[in-house]
Amino acid sequence: MTRKHLLLASTLMGGAVLWSGAVQAQDTQLDELVVTGSIVGSQRAALVEQRNAENLVSVIAADTVGQFPDQNSAAALARIPSVAVQRDQGQERYIQVRGAPNRWTSVSIDGINAIGVDEGGGQRAFRFDAVPAVILSALEVNKSLTPDLSAEAIVARVNLRTFSPFDKAGFALSGDVGLGEMDLGGGQQEQYAMRASWSGDQFGVILAGSHYSREQVTDNREFAYDAVGPTILDIRSYRLVRESNGGLFGVEFRPNDDHRLFAKTLYTEFKDNEQRDQYVFQLSSASGGTRSLSGGDLVGVPYRGTFNDGDYGNSNWLNTLGGDHQLNAWNLEWRLNYTETENTTELPLILAQQGSPLQRASVIYDRSNAKFPTLSLATTVPGATPGSFVRGAPLSALNQTAFPVNIALPLEGAVTSESFVYKIDAEREAMVGAMPVTLRLGAEFDDRQVSGNLLSQSNTLVLPALLPRIGASFSAVDYVTNTPWTSGFARGFDVNYVDNKAMRQDLKALLDRLQAAGLYDPARNNPPESRYEIGEKLLAAYGSAKWEVGAAQIVAGARIERFEQTIDGFLTAGTVSTPVSYENEDTSIFPSINVKYDLDADTVLRLALSTGIARPSFGTVRAGASINDISRSVTGGNPTLEPERTIGLDGAYERYLSGAGLASVSAFYRSVDNVLYDTVSKVTDDRFDATGVDRTGYDYTTTLNGGRGKLYGLELAYLQQFDFLPGAWSGLGFQGNVTFLKGDFETQDGRTEQFPGTSERILNTSLFYEKYGLSARLSYQWRDDWQDTIGGLGSGEFRAATESLDLSLRYAVNERLSVFLDANNLTDEVYVAYEGSEDFPTEVEQIGARWMAGLRFTY
Numbered sequence: 001m002t003r004k005h006l007l008l009a010s011t012l013m014g015g016a017v018l019w020s021g022a023v024q025a026q027d028t029q030l031d032e033l034v035v036t037g038s039i040v041g042s043q044r045a046a047l048v049e050q051r052n053a054e055n056l057v058s059v060i061a062a063d064t065v066g067q068f069p070d071q072n073s074a075a076a077l078a079r080i081p082s083v084a085v086q087r088d089q090g091q092e093r094y095i096q097v098r099g100a101p102n103r104w105t106s107v108s109i110d111g112i113n114a115i116g117v118d119e120g121g122g123q124r125a126f127r128f129d130a131v132p133a134v135i136l137s138a139l140e141v142n143k144s145l146t147p148d149l150s151a152e153a154i155v156a157r158v159n160l161r162t163f164s165p166f167d168k169a170g171f172a173l174s175g176d177v178g179l180g181e182m183d184l185g186g187g188q189q190e191q192y193a194m195r196a197s198w199s200g201d202q203f204g205v206i207l208a209g210s211h212y213s214r215e216q217v218t219d220n221r222e223f224a225y226d227a228v229g230p231t232i233l234d235i236r237s238y239r240l241v242r243e244s245n246g247g248l249f250g251v252e253f254r255p256n257d258d259h260r261l262f263a264k265t266l267y268t269e270f271k272d273n274e275q276r277d278q279y280v281f282q283l284s285s286a287s288g289g290t291r292s293l294s295g296g297d298l299v300g301v302p303y304r305g306t307f308n309d310g311d312y313g314n315s316n317w318l319n320t321l322g323g324d325h326q327l328n329a330w331n332l333e334w335r336l337n338y339t340e341t342e343n344t345t346e347l348p349l350i351l352a353q354q355g356s357p358l359q360r361a362s363v364i365y366d367r368s369n370a371k372f373p374t375l376s377l378a379t380t381v382p383g384a385t386p387g388s389f390v391r392g393a394p395l396s397a398l399n400q401t402a403f404p405v406n407i408a409l410p411l412e413g414a415v416t417s418e419s420f421v422y423k424i425d426a427e428r429e430a431m432v433g434a435m436p437v438t439l440r441l442g443a444e445f446d447d448r449q450v451s452g453n454l455l456s457q458s459n460t461l462v463l464p465a466l467l468p469r470i471g472a473s474f475s476a477v478d479y480v481t482n483t484p485w486t487s488g489f490a491r492g493f494d495v496n497y498v499d500n501k502a503m504r505q506d507l508k509a510l511l512d513r514l515q516a517a518g519l520y521d522p523a524r525n526n527p528p529e530s531r532y533e534i535g536e537k538l539l540a541a542y543g544s545a546k547w548e549v550g551a552a553q554i555v556a557g558a559r560i561e562r563f564e565q566t567i568d569g570f571l572t573a574g575t576v577s578t579p580v581s582y583e584n585e586d587t588s589i590f591p592s593i594n595v596k597y598d599l600d601a602d603t604v605l606r607l608a609l610s611t612g613i614a615r616p617s618f619g620t621v622r623a624g625a626s627i628n629d630i631s632r633s634v635t636g637g638n639p640t641l642e643p644e645r646t647i648g649l650d651g652a653y654e655r656y657l658s659g660a661g662l663a664s665v666s667a668f669y670r671s672v673d674n675v676l677y678d679t680v681s682k683v684t685d686d687r688f689d690a691t692g693v694d695r696t697g698y699d700y701t702t703t704l705n706g707g708r709g710k711l712y713g714l715e716l717a718y719l720q721q722f723d724f725l726p727g728a729w730s731g732l733g734f735q736g737n738v739t740f741l742k743g744d745f746e747t748q749d750g751r752t753e754q755f756p757g758t759s760e761r762i763l764n765t766s767l768f769y770e771k772y773g774l775s776a777r778l779s780y781q782w783r784d785d786w787q788d789t790i791g792g793l794g795s796g797e798f799r800a801a802t803e804s805l806d807l808s809l810r811y812a813v814n815e816r817l818s819v820f821l822d823a824n825n826l827t828d829e830v831y832v833a834y835e836g837s838e839d840f841p842t843e844v845e846q847i848g849a850r851w852m853a854g855l856r857f858t859y
Contacts, residue, residue, distance in 0.1 A: 074128030144608035165204030178854030187215025213243035352403035359402035374492035415452030528570035532622035569623030661720030709745025731771025
């Protein structure tokens with residue numbers, strides 16, 4: 001997207017805000033509008049909630065989610081103004097609100113804190129790919145905080161709401177079935193969901209489940225460079241089977257209008273089976289030839305293969321018991337919750353290495369297109385003089401038999417979080433002098449225990465040296481098939497897939513035999529320095545008051561949080577591992593004030609001042625570290641990290657329109673202290689002086705606190721069905737939002753860096769039509785380049801701008817049955833990472849478009 005197009009879009013939305021009052025064809029009071037289950041009806045329900053909210057919040061109702069082709073909650077949230085997504089192999093995983101790092105957004109499910117764990121505990125941020133969108137009744141993004149919300153948020157607090165059996169009276173049944181295909185590779189998509197509920201006068205029960213899966217091929221290229229030209233050319237093909245499953249069961253008892261008791265259990269999971277075929281050409285290690293940025297002619301280029309059939313998993317299990325009670329003047333709510341979150345990785349890798357220079361390839365590479373370089377291959381043969389090599393016969397296909405040395409890396413990891421939450425909130429009306437005031441008080445106690453490990457390559461098994469001792473052999477060559485790679489990227493040569501599943505099965509049998517012979521110890525897969533145990537206790541209390549002054553409503557108060565953390569791990573130097581333990585504690589007060597001013601029945605002004613905190617991820621603060629006294633280096637966690645703290649200001653203008661519409665302008669500013677960033681620094685204290693060795697001055701690869709940072713931006717949004725148009729044209733509607741962002745922070749060494757993940761511009765638009773039983777929506781999303789990593793000793797990595805065009809069609813055959821067609825990624829997007837400029841891509845990836853058709857029923 002060009003700046004011209006972005007300027008046009010923002011001008012149209014900004015003009016819509018000013019023009020909104022001129023097209024009111026009917027009364028736009030929202031309080032009496034009826035939800036119909038359509039796009040417009042569900043938008044009305046969400047806007048009623050947003051209009052009446054005490055803070056700055058955006059809401060998507062369940063029926064609106066159903067009008068988009070979104071399989072998980074991250075994709076659904078991306079429709080909200082200023083929300084962008086981070087993808088893994090094309091699939092939405094994390095969200096970034098206002099372009100901020102994902103750790104600055106906290107998550108709750110039905111109001112209960114949900115702490116995420118990722119591979120190795122590298123993220124505290126919640127993974128949304130494990131939560132199917134279809135089991136949620138609404139998604140809300142709180143962009144300003146009130147005292148009753150957890151302070152563990154710097155830019156936003158996301159709440160995912162599940163269904164209640166009393167959402168519909170009597171018996172209700174709904175579901176959908178969908179089948180489709182992935183364009184790249186022709187893999188199948190399938191989706192099944194069902195929700196059944198019953199509620200009488202006092203008792204209700206709900207049961208819901210969903211399943212989504214897809215068979216995907218991911219085309220991938222990765223590169224590295226030096227001052228001369230490319231040093232590494234890495235070609236990969238991933239074959240994935242990914243699925244998301246969810247289940248919800250709840251019972252609810254309402255003996256009368258004053259009391260409500262409920263129990264609810266929610267389970268969600270994301271599973272990823274990944275086959276990787278990878279070949280890495282080490283251009284800078286060639287025996288001879290010339291190498292440059294534009295191209296090269298090299299003799300004797302070593303290349304290796306990497307193969308695996310791996311499994312990744314992420315799951316959440318939430319169990320909540322709660323009640324709402326009217327006790328005389330007090331409204332009382334209480335919640336008891338147990339949550340278990342787990343992330344697992346099982347990744348048995350085979351590295352296939354060459355043993356002789358004659359097994360290497362001679363390569364002519366052409367970088368006319370830096371993202372898609374092509375290679376012409378030839379054999380390598382002895383030269384005229386001893387020890388020299390020259391180009392041999394040309395090859396049309398990669399020699400996949402040139403790997404006599406096979407190394408096994410049984411990588412495995414798991415991070416588990418167990419949390420107990422005890423929460424109580426109370427509210428009552430009171431008089432302060434002659435002024436009616438709503439008072440709120442509450443307390444919460446969270447008790448978390450996290451255990452995990454980082455993936456480690458410490459247990460390296462050289463199979464040619466070990467297997468003869470048990471009378472066995474292994475060669476990756478035996479698993480090469482006759483099936484060519486599925487790819488849309490140019491290579492210049494042919495290559496076939498490896499049977500990774502058969503390889504994994506045979507490798508497991510060999511590892512079992514090696515273990516029985518005492519030649520393989522699985523305990524070494526996770527050495528002490530990779531393991532950690534973290535305990536956290538958070539005690540919070542808050543008080544707030546809400547009152548009105550003329551047309552203004554004010555909510556002010558404060559939250560106090562007492563945080564205690566224990567961190568246990570190991571320092572490993574050579575073969576000696578020493579237990580270490582750290583304790584952190586903090587008591588902080590978080591004041592906030594939210595002001596809402598009604599200019600008229602359809603126009604609201606908002607102003608908010610709030611404070612918040614973001615605590616480091618579990619893997620980041622682990623006590624474990626690996627020490628290398630030869631290279632004088634330390635790699636590990638940093639348990640002395642300070643949390644990031646913020647004070648923020650938000651302002652908004654909201655104009656509610658006919659046709660379930662809204663035009664708004666909002667702005668925000670966040671000042672952040674102690675910004676976290678990954679880097680390489682020097683050891684300056686004695687924390688790593690285990691075994692009596694002074695390690696002051698060693699290179700230290702870890703996460704550090706920087707100085708102060710700032711993030712600010714402007715959001716424009718417009719949503720309306722044009723019901724003032726005549727006849728069939730009244731079914732047209734438009735939804736769009738554009739966000740402009742700026743921000744940076746100071747590192748410890750005085751550099752100014754951008755926040756990782758921050759795009760300066762984010763655009764979401766949808767053109768929809770709803771009339772005569774037809775619902776159609778064409779949606780476009782775009783975000784510009786953003787910095788992905790910060791180079792401690794280099795320039796860091798950036799992600800190029802991405803776009804996505806999606807189409808959703810729904811047709812109601814009758815009141816109970818509808819059919820649908822969804823098409824995603826119609827732009828067939830290529831995802832690019834680069835260093836410095838796109839002339840130096842570090843990763844290029846594509847998954848292709850996809851489509852799904854099916855039916856939905858409601859009874």
